Amino acid sequence: MVKHTIVSLDTLLPSPPVSFDHELIEYPHTTPEQLPERIQNATIVLTSITPVTKEAIENARKLELIACNRTGTDHIALPTAAAHNIAITHVPAQSAASVAEHAFAMYFALRRQILPFHGLTLEGQTWKEDNMLHQRFERPPRTNDEETLVVVGYGAIGKEVERLGRALGMGVRVAERKGARAVRQGRVAFEEGLVLGTVFLVVVPSSVDGGTRDMFTGREFEVMDSSAVVVNCGRGGAINESDLAAALKNKQIGGAATDVYEHEPATRENCPLLDPTIPNLVLSPHIAWFSSKTIKNTVAVAKANLEAFAAGNPQNMVQ
Numbered sequence: 034m035v036k037h038t039i040v041s042l043d044t045l046l047p048s049p050p051v052s053f054d055h056e057l058i059e060y061p062h063t064t065p066e067q068l069p070e071r072i073q074n075a076t077i078v079l080t081s082i083t084p085v086t087k088e089a090i091e092n093a094r095k096l097e098l099i100a101c102n103r104t105g106t107d108h109i110a111l112p113t114a115a116a117h118n119i120a121i122t123h124v125p126a127q128s129a130a131s132v133a134e135h136a137f138a139m140y141f142a143l144r145r146q147i148l149p150f151h152g153l154t155l156e157g158q159t160w161k162e163d164n165m166l167h168q169r170f171e172r173p174p175r176t177n178d179e180e181t182l183v184v185v186g187y188g189a190i191g192k193e194v195e196r197l198g199r200a201l202g203m204g205v206r207v208a209e210r211k212g213a214r215a216v217r218q219g220r221v222a223f224e225e226g227l228v229l230g231t232v233f234l235v236v237v238p239s240s241v242d243g244g245t246r247d248m249f250t251g252r253e254f255e256v257m258d259s260s261a262v263v264v265n266c267g268r269g270g271a272i273n274e275s276d277l278a279a280a281l282k283n284k285q286i287g288g289a290a291t292d293v294y295e296h297e298p299a300t301r302e303n304c305p306l307l308d309p310t311i312p313n314l315v316l317s318p319h320i321a322w323f324s325s326k327t328i329k330n331t332v333a334v335a336k337a338n339l340e341a342f343a344a345g346n347p348q349n350m351v352q
Contacts, residue, residue, distance in 0.1 A: 035054075035076070036054040036055060036056065037053065037054070037055040037056070037076045037077050037097075037343065038055070038056050038058070038074055038075050038076050038077070038095070039051075039055050039056065039057045039058070039075065039076070039077045039078075039079060039339075040058045040060075040071055040072050040075040040077070040078050040079070041057065041058070041059040041060065041078075041079040041080075042060055042062075042063040042068070042071065042072075042078060042079065042080045042081075042083035042085075043060065043061065043062050043063060043080065043081050043082055043083045044059060044060070044061050044062075045081040045082055045102075046081045046102050046328060046331055046332065046335075047328070047332055048079060049332050049333075049335040049336035049339060050336060051336060051339045051340055051343070052340065053339075053340065053343040053344075055077075058071075058075075062083070063083045065084070065086065068083070068084075068085070068086065068089045069088060069089045069092045069093075072085075072089055072092075072093045072096060073092050073093055073094070073095075074093075074095055075093060075095065075096055076095050076096060076097045076098070077096075077097065077098045077099075077100060077339065077342075078093075078096060078098070078099045078100065079100050079102060079335075080099065080100070080101055080102065080108070080109070081101075081102040081103055082103075082108065083108070084108040084109070085099055085108065085109045085110060085114075086110055087110040087113040090110055090113045090114055090117060090119065091113065091117070096117070096119050097119060097120065097342075098119065098120045098121075098122065098339075098342050098347075099114060099119060099120070099121050099122075100122050100335060100338055100339060100342075101121065101122065101123040101124070101351070102124055102331050102335050103123065103124060103127070103128075103322070103331070104123055104124060104125050104126065104127065104128070104238065105123075105268070106121060106123055106351050107268075109121060111351070120342065120347055120350060121350065121351040122338040122342065122347065122348070122349045122350055122351065123349055123351050124330070124331050124334045124335055124338070124349065125189070125334075125349060126188070126189035126190075127322075127327055127330040127331045127334060128190075128321070128322035128323075128324070128327040128330070128331075129188075129189040129190045129192075129193045130193055130324070130326055130327075131321060131322055131323065131324035131326060131327045132190045132193075132236065132266050132321040132322055133190055133193035133194045133196075133197055133236070133266075134197070134324075135266055135292060135317070135320070135321035136194060136234045136236065136264050136266040136292075136321065137194075137197055137201075137234075139264045139266070139290035139292070139315050139317070140232060140234070140262060140264050140290070142290070142315050143262045143264070143287075143288040143289070143290055143313065143315055144174045144175065144262060144288075145174055146169060146170065146174075148315060149169065150169070153169075171260075171284075171287075172260060175231065175260070177201040177202045177203050178202040178203070179231075180203045180204065180231045180232050181203065181204040181205075181206065181229050181230050181231050181232070182194075182198040182203040182204065182205045182206070182230070182231075182232045182233075182234065183206050183207075183208050183221075183226040183227075183229065183230035183232065183233045183234075184198070184205065184206070184207045184208065184234055184236070185208045185223075185226075185233060185234065185235040185236065185237065185248065185267075185271075186235060186236040186237035186238055186267050187207050187220075188236070188238035189238065190236040190238060190266070190267070191207070191236050191238070194234050194236055195207060198234075203232070206220075206221045206226055206229055206230065207219060207220045207221070208220065208221060208222075208223050208226040209221065209222050209223055209226075210223065210244065211223040211244070211245075211248050212244070223248075224256075227253055227256045227257055228256060228257075230257070230258070230261060231258055231260060231261050231262075232261065232262055232264075233249075233257075233261065233262070233263045233264065234264050234266070235248070235249070235263065235264065235265040235266070235267050235271055235272065236266055236267040237267035237268050237271045238267065238268075245268065245270075245271050246270050246271065247270070247271075247272075247273045248271050248272065249263065249271065249272040249273065249276070249277070250273045250276045251273070251276040251279065251280065254276065254277070254280035254285045254286050255285060257285070257286050258286075258287075259284065259285065259286065259287065260286075260287040261286050261287055262286070262287050262288040262289065262290070263277070263286060263288075263289045263290075264289070264290045264291070265289075265290070265291040265292065265293055266291075266292045266293065266321045267293060268293055269291075269293040269294040269295040269296070269297060270295045272289075272291070274294070274295055274304060274305050274306050275305045277289055277306065278305045278306055278308060278311055281311050281312055281313055281314055282310075282311060282312070284312075287313060288313035288314065288315075289313070289314055289315075290314065290315035290316070290317075291306065291316060291317075292316075292317045292318075292319055292320065292321040293319055293321075294306070294319070297319060298318070299318070334349065
């Protein structure tokens with residue numbers, strides 16, 4: 034059996050232990066400038082967050098496999114890899130429980146105004162304001178049994194969101210794909226969901242493409258209930274960030290939260306949501322996936338992916 038040279042480009046997640054003959058080279062992190070040299074002699078590359086670019090792939094003459102230690106592969110130059118017959122594997126559904134729970138954590142923070150009241154309490158102002166609750170809440174927050182949850186994206190995460198929503202006592206609807214000609218059993222048309230929903234948890238599971246980019250724009254926000262909250266823990270780009278910022282400033286919707294961004298890392302220069310004047314907005318830096326269960330799941334599946342590839346029976350292939 035061929036001895037593989039495995040290069041791990043970052044140590045966000047542990048490198049999976051494998052039984053086949055190999056040399057493992059690990060780097061805590063890899064910059065774009067360092068990437069071509071580091072993978073030029075690799076047969077297998079491991080990446081969690083490090084982009085693998087077209088130029089680096091073209092320079093890696095021995096490369097056979099790029100093993101992605103997460104579900105999404107939008108940080109890899111997939112067409113270039115395909116052109117060079119390089120296999121891509123990923124770890125599907127490894128973080129479903131963690132992402133679903135994070136989405137609900139963001140929802141509760143929005144509905145109950147946890148972050149603003151935390152700040153007011155620290156300042157010692159909470160108890161001093163007359164009629165404080167009516168000043169801080171435009172309307173009393175709904176309880177779960179008064180909410181209609183619309184799940185947007187019905188992969189493993191979406192199914193877990195549905196389960197948690199029902200357990201909390203919410204009315205739950207699963208949205209059909211935007212623009213779909215037919216509505217599958219158990220779902221509602223996307224446009225109908227916009228009218229019915231008071232909570233929208235967006236967990237589109239795959240890379241954003243023509244069918245999922247800008248699923249939510251100014252048009253969709255105009256249709257929603259003015260108290261609705263929208264949470265995106267799926268993929269950046271599914272919600273138009275400029276339109277969302279405008280909808281919040283104009284109070285078209287009740288609030289929003291996101292853990293994902295069209296451009297990552299998000300900065301003041303590339304993301305209109307990083308504006309401190311936007312009201313009723315909760316942000317986190319793409320951490321919804323992070324949990325002990327996710328790490329265990331990822332290492333186990335990544336190990337199985339590598340073993341299967343080395344044995345000539347690849348699994349969890351992206352292309």
